[in-house]
Amino acid sequence: MTETNRVWRLRKRPVGIIGDDVLSFEHEAIPEPTDGQFSFRLNYLSLDPTNRIWMSDMDQYMPPVELGAAMRGIVCGTVVKSKNPNFAVGDVVSGLGTWADYQIAAPGMINKMGPPSGVSVGDAFGLFAVVGPTAYFGLLDLGDPKPGETVVVSAAAGAVGSIVGQIAKIKNCRAVGLAGSDAKCDWIVKELGFDAAINYKKDDVASALKRACPKGIDVYFDNVGGEILDACFKQMNLQGRIPTCGFISQYNATSEVPGPKNYPMILMQRLKVQGFIVLDYANRYPEAITALGGWLAQGKLKFKVDMQEGLETAVINLRKLYTGENQGKLMIHVA
């Protein structure tokens, strides 16, 4: 057991790729819960594209992490001390916490995890905490795909994108994914069952989309923004939907990023573009977990965890999300 607590603290706002001086790795005293509180030990830390948003002071959907504060993260842990009657020592919990071995749960932000039923705690946390529900609600609630329609997803070998494409197949749609390497493209087609894949670093995206989507695009699940979004705008069908989940292509930008020049297609094709974060669906989580768990058990859904080791590796592993080195759900096993 460590006697001290290791905590990643935010020291400055990143410019471009997250530099080594953006966070510092501190050794501190282990915090003690007071009345009504409980503390937990971090078992798994989820690394997500949105971490880069929280570090910055760009416009965002919750307040950025304050300078000097522990870095915010999606966490899974085990309760070690409790002065809260609803949480007992040994309970497995997950939610919005920090990058620290030991931490006091912020009120309402950390909840007990349901029994993982046949999958490991790490897999259950990786699939059910954020990624699966994000894909599920974004695609089905906002994208509303009909059988036979064409669903395109960017960052398709990523944690969310790989599930979006598989749910599209489960719903009898044509699934087309964009990814950044031939290996990733092979994986989503041969292993995950996508109908087609486009290597956006190598292919001309517009003409590749035309070939892969001969009947146009009905749903574009947008994880990246930028040029891929612009190319999709041009090939959207009438009344198409664009659930908007992320802009990973521009989080590391150091100068102003141009907007999508084909934005007027929203009018011309009467599109619906809608942003969401999974927290908007907090009260419908059980629906997503039941469906995803069922597909997983039936072998219809494959889920790949990219499990790294050690809290001290958080920053170097996080950077992989923005350079395309990672494949599947990136997580860190801590304890």
Add this chain to the structure above:
Amino acid sequence: MTETNRVWRLRKRPVGIIGDDVLSFEHEAIPEPTDGQFSFRLNYLSLDPTNRIWMSDMDQYMPPVELGAAMRGIVCGTVVKSKNPNFAVGDVVSGLGTWADYQIAAPGMINKMGPPSGVSVGDAFGLFAVVGPTAYFGLLDLGDPKPGETVVVSAAAGAVGSIVGQIAKIKNCRAVGLAGSDAKCDWIVKELGFDAAINYKKDDVASALKRACPKGIDVYFDNVGGEILDACFKQMNLQGRIPTCGFISQYNATSEVPGPKNYPMILMQRLKVQGFIVLDYANRYPEAITALGGWLAQGKLKFKVDMQEGLETAVINLRKLYTGENQGKLMIHVA
């Protein structure tokens, strides 16, 4: 009675402001209906921002007008010859026709107008054919404004915008309009009852919006795109809606128009941006006409027609829509 038919024909795609050589004004034979057809004489021609789209070959929501063809327009006329049992000589009709004194109705595109009940045929055509239902469905169906919310509309002294703001007031919202002159701003506040107006040619739009919308923007009814859209994106409230009706700021562009750089606000504030054209609501027209007619009769809705004279003036009058010279619904009285 003219013995010949005067017809505006499209000769070339416009570049920038519509030039004198884009359309030609021809004298031709009056067309004769064959079995199942009917012909009508043009009484009123509606001039609308979308006319510029139809002339161009930009991506658009219906096929552009072919070179050599009669210019497409929203028209009101009187049946003069009929070989169609559903239409009798003397019937007042309106719909999608052409810029010509006499014309054969395209199948399904021209319908009988209901009795105008207390307003002139010209006013009824101006308000009910396109403009009123566009404002009605765009604001209420897509914008879904709740009492106390703030509705911002661009081109607010224009035909659609002036009605959007008044419906917002009827629905107990705060109505803020952007227009291009102090006279227009005065008109929408003092005559139409908007809560505030911004002269976008004189004021700094971002800071003026902050002052006019102290509680942020819940609905931005977009008629213009461009920089005003970008400024609104930055001040949208959580779960805000952007019904997207037009991009008049860029129809005359001669070089590529940049996209809205604040597009990621769609994610950060979980916005819904949705394009529409009023034809999507064809089967719900009676609902809009009943509501608009009621408000008109009760004095809650004011409607201003900018009536010009003579089919030969169509092009010089149409240009006013893009230079901001016009105020209210621009129409031409033909016969």
